[in-house]
Amino acid sequence: MNLSFLKDKKNKYxxxxxxxxxxxxxxxxxxxxxKSGEKTVSEAVSEREMEAQLKRVLxxxxxxxxxxxxxxxxxxxxxxxxxTATKGKVCGVVVVAxxxxxxxxxxxxxNAIKALFxxxxxxxSIVKRAK
Numbered sequence: 001m002n003l004s005f006l007k008d009k010k011n012k013y014x015x016x017x018x019x020x021x022x023x024x025x026x027x028x029x030x031x032x033x034x035k036s037g038e039k040t041v042s043e044a045v046s047e048r049e050m051e052a053q054l055k056r057v058l059x060x061x062x063x064x065x066x067x068x069x070x071x072x073x074x075x076x077x078x079x080x081x082x083x084t085a086t087k088g089k090v091c092g093v094v095v096v097a098x099x100x101x102x103x104x105x106x107x108x109x110x111n112a113i114k115a116l117f118x119x120x121x122x123x124x125s126i127v128k129r130a131k
Contacts, residue, residue: 046088047073057112058095063105065098066129071117090117093124100128 055069072092093113099105106126113124 047071050090054093054113054116057116058097058109061105061108061112063099063102064109067098068096068129070094090119091123093117093119095124095126096129097126098129100126 051069051071054071055067058064058067058069070093071090074089074091095109095113097105097109100109109126110121110124113119114121
């Protein structure tokens, strides 16, 4: 085997750099448990539990009355702009409550949700429950 190209110092550095790159590619761990947006059973249960807990908390508040809650979560799927979202992060909340016609009650509901999930007010929708 002719190894005369190794005598040139420049070629040695190029080969060394390529070998180092190969080692990095092999050594860098890759995640094998990504499920391309699929939720595991425990994640789905956890999300339902969060909705149930929020429903219990809001219905216990004065003036709220009967309440329904829906929470939306970001997933690892690519968004419209090609960025990857964090899995499990709350990205929106909808509350349907009897007392939602009252501005004070709506403010209390909104403040509770902002405190619990650290989301902005524009990601919270509070509407009056149909009779």
